Amino acid sequence: MGKRIDCYLDCVSPYSYYAFLYLQQNKAALLSHGVEIEYIPVFLGGINVGSGNQPPWKLPAKAAYSPFDNKRAQKYFGVEISTPDFFPILSLLPQRCMTYVKENFPVERYEAIFKELWISMWEQGNDISKPEKMAATLSRHFGSSEVKQIMDGANSPQFKQKLNDSTKRALDAGAFGCPWFEVTDGRGVKEPFFGSDRFHYMWQYLDLPWTDISIREKSKL
Numbered sequence: 001m002g003k004r005i006d007c008y009l010d011c012v013s014p015y016s017y018y019a020f021l022y023l024q025q026n027k028a029a030l031l032s033h034g035v036e037i038e039y040i041p042v043f044l045g046g047i048n049v050g051s052g053n054q055p056p057w058k059l060p061a062k063a064a065y066s067p068f069d070n071k072r073a074q075k076y077f078g079v080e081i082s083t084p085d086f087f088p089i090l091s092l093l094p095q096r097c098m099t100y101v102k103e104n105f106p107v108e109r110y111e112a113i114f115k116e117l118w119i120s121m122w123e124q125g126n127d128i129s130k131p132e133k134m135a136a137t138l139s140r141h142f143g144s145s146e147v148k149q150i151m152d153g154a155n156s157p158q159f160k161q162k163l164n165d166s167t168k169r170a171l172d173a174g175a176f177g178c179p180w181f182e183v184t185d186g187r188g189v190k191e192p193f194f195g196s197d198r199f200h201y202m203w204q205y206l207d208l209p210w211t212d213i214s215i216r217e218k219s220k221l
């Protein structure tokens with residue numbers, strides 16, 4: 001039975017970015033231990049509603065704590081972001097675009113453009129819920145006819161439904177936030193994991209020889 005990590009992500013979530021970067025950096029090491037990774041775009045707003053949760057910034061104590069944790073995570077994962085003025089955005093358009101790209105383009109291009117959404121929004125301050133900003137971000141990796149194809153696909157009933165279905169799938173897997181993971185061990189048994197700060201438990205669950213979240217030298221992080 002193949003070990004795997006199904007990883008549910010939304011570009012509106014900075015912790016999804018950290019988890020994505022971390023898994024991408026460790027992809028080869030994981031694959032060498034037979035662990036496959038799949039990134040699945042979901043709508044975090046729908047996960048909050050469906051699970052009865054609220055975004056952390058809505059609870060005053062969490063909102064006050066969050067900047068500390070976020071800064072530490074940025075330092076740890078080696079990335080600098082800042083919360084844009086327009087936050088939060090409705091991430092339906094970008095997440096529908098990712099749903100379309102996932103199904104219609106090679107996985108390398110899909111992973112490259114997913115990363116680009118976080119860069120565009122969180123590092124460069126672009127409101128990618130706006131069609132023109134989303135199209136401009138897509139055009140960093142796709143030609144103009146492909147950008148049109150993706151934007152049209154994202155707005156089609158079929159891909160709107162597919163994003164709903166993935167969000168439902170995450171909820172069925174127990175999700176109440178992002179990043180959410182459904183991890184399958186070597187016997188085919190699945191367990192849920194939440195957050196970019198739980199990889200050490202994941203390695204333990206997958207019976208990998210790493211005891212810490214970091215499987216690399218500190219200097220290489």
Ligand SMILES: N[C@@H](CCC(=O)N[C@@H](CS)C(=O)NCC(=O)O)C(=O)O
Binds near residue numbers: 053177178194196
């Ligand atoms: N401790 C987690 C926090 C992740 C987190 O706060 N995710 C947000 C979205 S960016 C969320 O969905 N939170 C739901 C919750 O905290 O209940 C981590 O370090 O990754």
